[in-house]
Amino acid sequence: MKLNRSLHIWPTNLSGYLDGEISPVKSRRIERHLAKCQACTATLDGLRRVQVALYAMKASRTSWNAPLPSWAAIEVELHSRPMPAPFFVRYGLQMAGAAGSALLLAFALYYYLPRSAPPADMAVARFEPSDLYQYVGDRLFAPEKVLLGDTVAIRPELEEAVFPEKVYFHDRNFS
Amino acid sequence: VEKSPRFFQEIDPTIVRRCQRGEIEGFKELYLFYGKPVRHLGVYLLGDIEEANDLLHDLFLKIYEKIKDYRSEAPFAAWFYRIAVNLCRDRLRARKRRTKYFYIWPGKDLAPSNSDADPSDDASTNEQEEAVRAALMQVPDRYRVCLILREIEDCSYEEIGAILQVSLGTVRSRLSRGRDYLKKLLLEQRE
Numbered sequence: 567m568k569l570n571r572s573l574h575i576w577p578t579n580l581s582g583y584l585d586g587e588i589s590p591v592k593s594r595r596i597e598r599h600l601a602k603c604q605a606c607t608a609t610l611d612g613l614r615r616v617q618v619a620l621y622a623m624k625a626s627r628t629s630w631n632a633p634l635p636s637w638a639a640i641e642v643e644l645h646s647r648p649m650p651a652p653f654f655v656r657y658g659l660q661m662a663g664a665a666g667s668a669l670l671l672a673f674a675l676y677y678y679l680p681r682s683a684p685p686a687d688m689a690v691a692r693f694e695p696s697d698l699y700q701y702v703g704d705r706l707f708a709p710e711k712v713l714l715g716d717t718v719a720i721r722p723e724l725e726e727a728v729f730p731e732k733v734y735f736h737d738r739n740f741s
Numbered sequence: 742v743e744k745s746p747r748f749f750q751e752i753d754p755t756i757v758r759r760c761q762r763g764e765i766e767g768f769k770e771l772y773l774f775y776g777k778p779v780r781h782l783g784v785y786l787l788g789d790i791e792e793a794n795d796l797l798h799d800l801f802l803k804i805y806e807k808i809k810d811y812r813s814e815a816p817f818a819a820w821f822y823r824i825a826v827n828l829c830r831d832r833l834r835a836r837k838r839r840t841k842y843f844y845i846w847p848g849k850d851l852a853p854s855n856s857d858a859d860p861s862d863d864a865s866t867n868e869q870e871e872a873v874r875a876a877l878m879q880v881p882d883r884y885r886v887c888l889i890l891r892e893i894e895d896c897s898y899e900e901i902g903a904i905l906q907v908s909l910g911t912v913r914s915r916l917s918r919g920r921d922y923l924k925k926l927l928l929e930q931r932e
Contacts, residue, residue, distance in 0.1 A: 581917035585891070587898050616920045619873045619927060620892040634776045635794045637769055640801045647802075649763040652809040 575599055575606045577613075584613050748778040748894045749818045749904075757817055760808045772801060775818075778894070779825050785889045786829040788878050796832065800825050819903035826886055826904060833882055876926040884919030891916055 575583075575596055582588040583596045600607050650656060752774050759767030776797060783793030803824055811820055877885060890896040890904065901912045 577921060578914050578917040581920055582913050585898070585916070587913070612924045613920050616924045616927065617892060619869075619923075620877075620888065623870050623873050623877075624893045630777065630781055632790060634772075634780065635797060637772055640772070640798055641765060641769065643798075643802060644765050644768060644805050647805065650806050650809070 574603065575609075577609060580606065580610050581613060584610065584617065748781075749822070749896055749900050751816060751818055754813065754817070757808070757811065757813070760804075761811070768801060768805060771804070775821060779822070782822070782825060782889065782894060783829060785877075785893055786826070786882075786886065787832060788874070792832065796825070796828055800828055803828065816903060819900070822904045823906065829886075830882060872930050873927070876923055876930060879926055880919055880922045884915050884922055887912060887915040888919040888923065 579588060579592065579596065583593060586593075588596075600610065654661075752771065756767050756770050756774075760771060779800060780790075780793045780797050783796040784790050787793055787796065804821070807824065811817065877888070880888065886905065887901055890901045891898075896904070898909050898912045901907075902909050905912070907915075
């Protein structure tokens, strides 16, 4: 049966109520609900039965009184082993080596892997935040169009018109 | 029912420090202090007292290896039982790999004999207990650990959370699901 969360108490809360591990406010709310809801009362009774069954099993405590195995066997084994150093002492060098290698690899990838570049026929300029709202020919480029990336490409035919005013825009604007 | 003595009780920190210095006598004191509670937990988790005794042996070898990694800001009992629970889980995982279904409960020969009690009553009680134990062994490990710590070892939610390194919400939901699971299994047994 699917439980309607808006009408009944969630089983987790019922379980917490049974253990007395919920706040007094929540507890009182649950008690008020239980007084008028048979389904939740039945669920709580089921949980109580489980608790009673486990309690009965605990009562027998069959294993508690059984004697512990002899310490001597463990002692002999402990004496035969050298005590290991703490984790960071044992593996510190290896961990530092692994971290250094990873760092080196990251630098190598950053510097030597080819990056995405604009087409060869385009000049590349760096974006500067002050160069906003500028005309290229008769077109006005808004800041959001300029702010598409920190590297922008400019078609050679526009280059003369643009420089030295430094108008930058993304190459998508040309399409 | 008496509460399991010394379950989740903090041991004297000087004993822990002695263990960290590698004094075997310190480990012996640890064994005498935590041996019975941890074996008790092992019996309920593994369902076998012999295996729980083996667990105790393995646990102290593991503690010997790891004690220098223990930092005193966390409760020692939580750290200790966490290692015990993880070892139990390893054993259960290995058991699952070995065979799909395996259950041995040697409780009968260890059960205290009560000569005054009616033998028929005793038999029916034992049968009921066996049924509950068999059902408990079928509850998934993650819920069973929570149930045993709460219902058998009387741990609080905070203590369970500290042992299993999970939040209180997780403890609450695992207990609820575990109880629900066990309830269904017990109902199935009755039918």
